Amino acid sequence: MPGRALSFGARAEAYEEFRPGYPAELADLVLAYAGRPVRTALEIGAGTGKATRLFAGRGITVTATDPDGAMLAELRRQMPAGVRILRAAFEDLRPGERYGLVYAAAALHWTEPAGRWSRMAGLVAPGGVFASFGGPVRLADPGVRAAADAARAPFLHSDEIPSPDGTPPEHDMQWPGTELRRSAWFADVRQSVVERRLTMSAADYVGYLSTVSAYLQLPEPVREQVFASIRRVLPGTVEIAADITVHLARRQPDR
Structure with missing residues (x-):
């Protein structure tokens, strides 16, 4: 997975253009859970700053980290006030300053499992909040989705990332909540879903696919073939199911 984790920089501008941002409802949910003012936050895998802008817009001083310089260059172009940028992978972060909120937006699955939660605990202030959120962006219409899946299948079996710990999708608690519940450092684990439906042009949807790691790993000629095949079966406008699963x-x- 490290190769996939570092594949996004080549498409940083497209990532910013085509990936959906995050709604105000998400920040409301995280900050209500905190139950007290959050003044500082650390973001893991900030990318181009989709979630950075959400929390910085609430007056929080955000330290945005990412190992990919191209993604951070795009973030700098969009950077709101109150944001510090640090080029670093999660595994490179060392205990020191602790934050009222540490969060990862569609990025936690790229971190190394070994020592993940002890390292995370060293970054969150006692009583502070850890948040992870994200979810697949899928075609909402079952028929359109089936056609797109069939068009993709000769080139790529699946474009989604399976559960990092193998939790079946029908279980009430999904990863990383499953791991957080077993962790000695965290408590009051909650899972919520922010429901979201979006409408976009078929061209923009294919633009979104061009930022998905599974496609970025394909040779460019193959990638162009699969995008052309998918585009041919899509109507001009598509509805997208983009629910956000939130773990808190x-x-x-400290003991």
Whole structure:
């Protein structure tokens, strides 16, 4: 997975253009859970700053981290006030400053499993909040989705990332909530869903696919073939199901 994790920079401008941003409802949910003012936040895998802007817009001083310089260059072009930028992978971060909120937006699955939660605990202030959120962007119409899947199948079996710990999709608690519940450092683990439906042109939807890691790993000629095949079966405008699954947990007091 490291190759996939670092594949986005080549499409940084498209990532910014075609990836959906995050709604105000998401920030409301995280900050209500915090139950107290959040003044500082650390973002893991900030990318081009889709979630950075959401929380910086609430007056929080955000330290946005990402290992990909091209993604951070795009973030700098969009950067709101109150944001500090640090080029670093999660595994490179060292305990020191602790934050009232540490969050990852569609990025936690790229982090190394070994030592993930002890490292995370070293970054969150006691009583502070960890948040992870994201989810697949799918065609909402079953018939259109089936046609697009059939068009993709000769080139790529699936374009989604399976659960990192193998949790079946029908389980009530999904990853990373499953791991957080077992962690000695976090408590009050909650899972919520922010429902979201979007409408976009077929061209923009294919633009979105061009930022998905599964396609970025394909040789360019193959990638262009699969995009052309998918585009041919889509209507001019498509409805997208882009629900955001949110996991929240509270850092236990130091012992």
